[in-house]
Amino acid sequence: MVREMEELYYELFEAAGQGRRVGEEIAAGQGQTQSRWQTMWTIEASTALTVPQIARRLGMSRQNEQRIVTELVDEGLAELVANPDHKTSPLVRLTAKGARVLDAINAAADDSHQAIIASFPPARVEQLRQLLRDLTAATSQAHGTTAPG
């Protein structure tokens, strides 16, 4: 029972590592990185978020996310807008250029996803997603896990 759990994590890390490497490759096609892609994806999904909010969602340290966002802003892919709820913690939003870059990365990802779906159909994707969410919830319940930072 315990051995199965160890192997579960082995396989989980393997799948995630592989996904990260593939994502790194895809993002590199637009001169970006996996982390920056994830950040842009997260911002877009919520329209606008503060740096600490993004960091918490990605399970990443606040300071690292700060650095990534600063880079995106420096390159004109993201912009900071006033946050009515917090005078010194602005909201991060994609610029038109950022949205275009994200779209281009997503388009490249589509090709990859289509190729994967050929041998891993949508129904199994849904099953897997549900199990991952449940595992995460069960783990959160067992530990009081939070992001670093």
Next chain:
Amino acid sequence: MVREMEELYYELFEAAGQGRRVGEEIAAGQGQTQSRWQTMWTIEASTALTVPQIARRLGMSRQNEQRIVTELVDEGLAELVANPDHKTSPLVRLTAKGARVLDAINAAADDSHQAIIASFPPARVEQLRQLLRDLTAATSQAHGTTAPG
């Protein structure tokens, strides 16, 4: 369809990140790290492996694995034994001390695993493992993914 794949990776990275953080905590109880635990676990599972073999199994760079193994050897947790197949690439094996430390970490992990199993039963662990293996296989087929290094 594509959106579901993006969310799959979001959830996959979330689960893996959480697992890594919990593992880091558990390993810290024995003065170790997640990476060193994974290395010890991998060595033990195969009795003895070369550094590049461990690196490939963990999807990690050869040089980083070299560093981790060197640290384990320096602390007497692992030892290098002559490799009949390669004069200058020794096999890495756990020492008795290393096996004891690994057992202690595994024991601590058991408690964590039991707590998780309470809300994520073994049958679902098996389902999840199967899906993860299939996703990894499908991705390998779609790309020619290999470890960095």
Next chain:
DNA sequence: TCCAGTTTGACAAGTACTTGTCAAACTGAC
């Protein structure tokens, strides 16, 4: 309105991991 506790951005330092390079050792086709 106050004020203890928390969150935030900036700055700095440390750690973990990757990438590049090279010579020695291996491998396999011939």
Next chain:
DNA sequence: GTCAGTTTGACAAGTACTTGTCAAACTGGA
């Protein structure tokens, strides 16, 4: 055997991420 191509360990440099600290801004209870 021989020799082009690959793998390996050592060394070095670069990159990504975490951790620590601090003051300013926020939050919520009394």
